[in-house]
Amino acid sequence: MKKLLLAAILTLTASAVSAEYLNGQWVDPSWVKLHEVKSVKIVSAVARQKTAAFRSNQRADLSMQTGKWDKKPSTMGEETTDILFLDKPRKVRLAGDEEGKKGWKVDNFILVEIMDETGAVTNRKVIGRLDSGDSLLQSGKRVSQLQPNSMVFTPKKVDIGPLPVKKPFKLKVTALDYGDFGEVSDVYMIIE
Numbered sequence: 001m002k003k004l005l006l007a008a009i010l011t012l013t014a015s016a017v018s019a020e021y022l023n024g025q026w027v028d029p030s031w032v033k034l035h036e037v038k039s040v041k042i043v044s045a046v047a048r049q050k051t052a053a054f055r056s057n058q059r060a061d062l063s064m065q066t067g068k069w070d071k072k073p074s075t076m077g078e079e080t081t082d083i084l085f086l087d088k089p090r091k092v093r094l095a096g097d098e099e100g101k102k103g104w105k106v107d108n109f110i111l112v113e114i115m116d117e118t119g120a121v122t123n124r125k126v127i128g129r130l131d132s133g134d135s136l137l138q139s140g141k142r143v144s145q146l147q148p149n150s151m152v153f154t155p156k157k158v159d160i161g162p163l164p165v166k167k168p169f170k171l172k173v174t175a176l177d178y179g180d181f182g183e184v185s186d187v188y189m190i191i192e
Helices: 002-018
Strands: 020-022 025-027 039-043 046-050 062-065 074-080 092-095 104-107 109-116 121-128 135-138 169-177 181-184 187-191
Touching: 039 074, 039 169, 074 181, 104 121, 169 181
Parallel strands: none
Antiparallel strands: 020 025, 039 187, 046 181, 062 135, 074 169, 092 187, 104 181, 109 121, 109 169
């Protein structure tokens, strides 16, 4: 029992020593400190394909309010970041390359879910093209859409903030299609 207690104390001490104190917050060294990086890749490209290629991969909690297209959006790809940390409010814009110089595209949209350290979703945002009057619903509730309503974006046109400040968080980003054809380019967060 004493060995276990001593091992636990040594582990806690080692963690505290390696942690960094930033603006009044202890930061775990394994977290991605966004003030130290220029970009983070959040979407991997998927080549243009008929929607039928994706229909076997749908999330049960998502549906579309639409009169023309699929009632369930199809997942083209989904990625979850490591734990992220923002030391202060910053612009976090989207681009098609890690330098923030290329545009990006999606048919139809990406869903950005902000999660706390435990994985609980605290906010959701849709970025992309929805037909007039269409909406993405998560468990029956409308998900807000960032503007512009488009499939093609110039570099740094969209800011996905505000994001949590001085709190660890993750992003889960899902590329979705709801009819005809689907595709997405690489997408990066550019931290400014």
